[in-house]
Amino acid sequence: MSDGAQFRQVSPVRLYQRIVEQIEQAIARGDLKPGQRLPSERELVSQFGASRPTVREALRVLESNGLVRSRPGDPNGPEILPFSSAGLAKEMTRLVQFDNVSMAELISFRMILDGSASLLAARLRSEEELSAMEQTLAVMSDAIEVGYEEFSKADVAFHEAVAVASRNSLIEVCNQVVRGAVLSLISDKVSHAGNSTALMRESLHHHQEVLEAIRAGDGLAAARISRRTLYDYYAGYVPESEQGPLLALVEKEDT
Amino acid sequence: MSDGAQFRQVSPVRLYQRIVEQIEQAIARGDLKPGQRLPSERELVSQFGASRPTVREALRVLESNGLVRSRPGDPNGPEILPFSSAGLAKEMTRLVQFDNVSMAELISFRMILDGSASLLAARLRSEEELSAMEQTLAVMSDAIEVGYEEFSKADVAFHEAVAVASRNSLIEVCNQVVRGAVLSLISDKVSHAGNSTALMRESLHHHQEVLEAIRAGDGLAAARISRRTLYDYYAGYVPESEQGPLLALVEKEDT
DNA sequence: TGAGCTTACTGGTCAGGCCAGTTATAGCGA
DNA sequence: TCGCTATAACTGGCCTGACCAGTAAGCTCA
Structure with a gap:
C-alpha cells in the first residue's frame, strides 16, 4: 500500500x-x-x-x-412526482430475475420480513391498527365464498396492515415487493390449484392465530406462527433439497 | 362493480x-x-x-x-454488464432520503436482517464459511491498532461473511445496502467520535460472541447477540423518542 | 516479424425541423 | 354579463443530418 x-x-x-x-x-x-x-x-x-x-x-x-x-x-x-417504491420494486424484481434468486430464498426472505413485521406489530400496534387488521380478516372470511381472487386480495391487505403496524416502512416496502415477486412466480400454478375452499379456510385460520398473538402482544408467538403459516402455504413450491433454510426458520423456537 | x-x-x-x-x-x-x-x-x-x-x-x-x-x-x-446491486442500493438510498425514512427504521431493519443472517448462518454454515468468519475477526483484531478506517472495513467483511453463510442472497444484498445507507448517514459523526480503541475492543468482543454462537449452532443466541450488538453500537444516533422499535427487537427473548 | 501509422468505425453532442397533442385565452354568441 | 367554443401558442415526441474526439483493427514499412 x-x-x-x-x-x-x-x-x-x-x-x-x-x-x-x-x-x-x-x-x-x-x-x-x-x-x-x-x-x-x-x-x-x-x-x-x-x-x-x-x-x-x-x-x-x-x-x-x-x-x-x-x-x-x-x-x-x-x-x-412524489416518491414511490415502484423503482425499488423494479430493482428487486430484477434482482430476482437476473441474479438467479431461487424460490426458496424468496420465501425464506418473506418469512423473515413477515415474521419480523408480526413481532413488531404485536409490540407496537395501536387500537386502530388492530381493528384494521381485524377488518381485513373479516373481508377474507367473506371472500372464501366469492373466490380465490378476492381471498388473495384480502390476504395481501392483511399482511399490509400488519406491516403498517410494524411502523417500519422498509419492512413494508420490501415485504410488498417480495410478496409480489413470489406471487408472480407461482401465479400460474396457484390460480387453479389454490381455488379450494378448504385451503382457504385453513389459511384464514392461520391468519386468525397470528392476529390473536398480535392482539395479545405476544411478539414471539406472532412471529413464529406467521413464519409457519407461510411455510405451510409455500413449501410445496420449493424442491425438497432447498427446504433447509425454510426449516431453519420455522424450527426457530420449537425446542 | x-x-x-x-x-x-x-x-x-x-x-x-x-x-x-x-x-x-x-x-x-x-x-x-x-x-x-x-x-x-x-x-x-x-x-x-x-x-x-x-x-x-x-x-x-x-x-x-x-x-x-x-x-x-x-x-x-x-x-x-453483470448484475449488480448498485441500482437497488441507489433506490434504497433514495427511499431513505426522499421518503423520510428515519434512522430508527434503518437501524431496526438492519437489526432484523443481521439477526436473521446470524440465525441462518448458525444453522447452515459450513466449516469453510466458519473459518472465513474467524479470519475476518482476526483482521478486525489487528486493525484496532491501525485505526478506525481499517477496523470498519474488517467489520463490514465479517457481516458480509455471515450474510454469505446465511445462503440467502436477498439478505446479503439488502443488508449490504442498508448498512451502506446507515454508514453514509453517520459517517461524519463516527469518523471522529468512533476512533476510540476501547470502543473498537468492545465491538470486537461482541462480534466474537456472535461468532461463538454461530459456531455452536445456537441460532437464537446468535440472532439475539447480533441484534444487541447493533443496538448498543447505533442507539446513540437515534433520538430517545424513536427507540421503541429498537427495544422491541432487543428485548425479544429476554424474559 | 514487429512497430508505427492510417482508416473506418464508435459514441457524444449539437442544430434545426416537423408533428400531434394540450391548454389558456380571446372572441363569439346568448 | 356570462358561458361556451375555436384558435393560437406552446408543449413534448420524434426525426434527419452533421461534426467531433476517441478507439482499435488492419495496413504499411522497416
Whole structure:
C-alpha cells in the first residue's frame, strides 16, 4: 500500500449525467417538491446550455427512475412526482430475475420480513391498527365464498396492515415487493390449484392465530406462527433439497 | 362493480420504452449475457426502426439502471454488464432520503436482517464459511491498532461473511445496502467520535460472541447477540423518542 | 516479424425541423 | 354579463443530418 496520494479511477462524465445530478439534488434538497413543475425542455436547454437531445436523455433517465413525468403538450412542463417504491420494486424484481434468486430464498426472505413485521406489530400496534387488521380478516372470511381472487386480495391487505403496524416502512416496502415477486412466480400454478375452499379456510385460520398473538402482544408467538403459516402455504413450491433454510426458520423456537 | 369488460388505464408508451423493454427482456431471458455486446447505436437504429436520439434515450436509461455500459470509440458496441446491486442500493438510498425514512427504521431493519443472517448462518454454515468468519475477526483484531478506517472495513467483511453463510442472497444484498445507507448517514459523526480503541475492543468482543454462537449452532443466541450488538453500537444516533422499535427487537427473548 | 501509422468505425453532442397533442385565452354568441 | 367554443401558442415526441474526439483493427514499412 502506497502512502502517497490516493487516486481513484475516473470515468468520463456525460453531459446528461450532470443534468440528472443537478435535478436529483434539487429534489433531494427539497428545492423541487412533488407537484411542482420543471421548466420546459426548450427552457432547460438554455438553462443548462446543452442541446435538446441531451436534455431529453436526462429527462428520460429521471422519468424511468420515477422522479418526474413528462406529458406531451402540457404547458406547465414536466411534473415532479412524489416518491414511490415502484423503482425499488423494479430493482428487486430484477434482482430476482437476473441474479438467479431461487424460490426458496424468496420465501425464506418473506418469512423473515413477515415474521419480523408480526413481532413488531404485536409490540407496537395501536387500537386502530388492530381493528384494521381485524377488518381485513373479516373481508377474507367473506371472500372464501366469492373466490380465490378476492381471498388473495384480502390476504395481501392483511399482511399490509400488519406491516403498517410494524411502523417500519422498509419492512413494508420490501415485504410488498417480495410478496409480489413470489406471487408472480407461482401465479400460474396457484390460480387453479389454490381455488379450494378448504385451503382457504385453513389459511384464514392461520391468519386468525397470528392476529390473536398480535392482539395479545405476544411478539414471539406472532412471529413464529406467521413464519409457519407461510411455510405451510409455500413449501410445496420449493424442491425438497432447498427446504433447509425454510426449516431453519420455522424450527426457530420449537425446542 | 360492473361485471362487464374491465378496462385498464392506458398511458402512451414512448418509443424509447419499447426499446428498453425489448433489451431488458432479452437480458432477462438470457439471450444477452454479461460481457456480450449490443450492436452499435447506428445498427440498433436500423434494427429498431427508430432514430438515433430515440435509441440513445433507451441506452441512457439502460445505462443508468446499470444494465449496459457504452464507451466512446469502442467498436464492439455497448457492453452487457453483470448484475449488480448498485441500482437497488441507489433506490434504497433514495427511499431513505426522499421518503423520510428515519434512522430508527434503518437501524431496526438492519437489526432484523443481521439477526436473521446470524440465525441462518448458525444453522447452515459450513466449516469453510466458519473459518472465513474467524479470519475476518482476526483482521478486525489487528486493525484496532491501525485505526478506525481499517477496523470498519474488517467489520463490514465479517457481516458480509455471515450474510454469505446465511445462503440467502436477498439478505446479503439488502443488508449490504442498508448498512451502506446507515454508514453514509453517520459517517461524519463516527469518523471522529468512533476512533476510540476501547470502543473498537468492545465491538470486537461482541462480534466474537456472535461468532461463538454461530459456531455452536445456537441460532437464537446468535440472532439475539447480533441484534444487541447493533443496538448498543447505533442507539446513540437515534433520538430517545424513536427507540421503541429498537427495544422491541432487543428485548425479544429476554424474559 | 514487429512497430508505427492510417482508416473506418464508435459514441457524444449539437442544430434545426416537423408533428400531434394540450391548454389558456380571446372572441363569439346568448 | 356570462358561458361556451375555436384558435393560437406552446408543449413534448420524434426525426434527419452533421461534426467531433476517441478507439482499435488492419495496413504499411522497416
